[in-house]
Amino acid sequence: MHKTNEINIIVAMKREATPLINYWNLKENSKKFYSNKKKKINLIISGIGKKRAEKAAIYLGEKTNNNSFFLNIGIAGHKNYKLGEVILISKITDNKNKYSWYPTLLWKTKIKKAPLITVVFPKIRYTTNSLYDMEAAGFFKGARNFVGPEKVQCIKVVSDNKDSSILNISSKKIENWIYSKTSIINKLVNEFLKV
């Protein structure tokens, strides 16, 4: 078995990325592409939407070792979960074609796990018990071209719920939510890299 060499992280927005860039001390290599060669972390800001996330995953997959790990980090909405809560995604469904991806869950973690649905437009009503985002299904489609389900994972931080809609989300809040979870995310990343 090859040793995992690098972790490729895809985030949609600069505000989501900033706390992670600072935490891992990532340097900007080119526009929207950051890395720390010593820590073997690559991060790309894909922009919003599943197509962009897919493209970004493919870009990193082609650029890096064929045994890399892929991770999508970002915000997502859920009917009941608390704002700022961190969730490891157990199932990702593309709302358009209903195709589902199941990341293999091998990790030692107490983080809550939940399914997620990727939608084209932001969700105002939460009709199921899943999280909602706009990138994960595209990210999985792109990343799974390169590695198996053990090496593609998704972490979401809750940004909206039935009591606080997407209209209340601000850039500052996003940055704070991710910032407050960087150490938990880092622990998980270290778990991922044990594979």
Next chain:
Amino acid sequence: MIETIYIENQIRHHQRTDEILSKFKKKIDIVYCDHYGEIFNIKSQNFRIQKKKPSLILAKKIGKKIHNVPNSFNIGGKKNYYFSHMLNCIYDCEYCFLQGKHMSAHYLLFVNYEDFFIEIEKKIKQNHFEKSYFFSGYDCDSLAFDGITSFVESFFPIFEKNKNGILELRTKSTQIHKILKYKPIDNCIIAFSFTPENISKLVEHKAPSVKKKIIAMKKLANAGWKLGLRFDPIIPACNFAKIYENLFKNIAANINEKNLHSISFGMMRFPKKMFKKMNKENPNKTFFSLPFENRKGIYSYNKKMEKKLENIIVNKLIKYMKNTPIYNCKI
């Protein structure tokens, strides 16, 4: 330790699904899916990575449930079948073909046992002039996971009332307490798989020792159960004749031959595709340096070696267990 259970939507309200879930005291994550293949059959999964922490998948078996067994694999019957209520095993034996057979290392359990019962009883009725033999340990170890599956209490009663059906429960497990709750059922054979202790320690990860299996066999024998001995695969090793002789001697010293229904043995054998997959995923395993040759699409030891090993095994078995029928599972 199972932490995630995938459940097909069609059996999420099945009574056996509820029973199985109730056995998990610790918090588990449940993920629903439309079909188990979405998880189990996905290409590019890494069996070895998943084997570190397999999940459980509960599903409904659709289609044929009972399959024919090749003619040369029998324990005295002419009508031989196998069924697989579960795929994959809690043990991790380096020679096991399961690691080359399935894409995934997750435990896949089909909860619609009743559909298996119907097909089993149908086969028994069809072959009413002769005994039908059913083998349950091809794709899993039926006893090792019994705490979750309740295989014994579900399947044994079917054979208790259908005496023309013979069940072989093949296992490496010593979890025999549920079997011991039953009075011995003449047409249920509890067959234990063995390799010599020094080989077992090296390659049968997480499996009980020879000593523990013999203790379990002894308890079953004392309770009156019919037992089987399975030496499959036979594994060439240093002092081959001596270590296998010691194993046979040890078993014979502890188990009265009158409790033995049958002995069977077989060489390592893998279909080509499976062999290549296992070899690719386990490049450092010593097994694959053994003199395998491709014989009509099946990889096994070369003929000369096979003949030599067969002779040794048969001679030593006869020396210690001369009254028990011996079957050679040949390709």
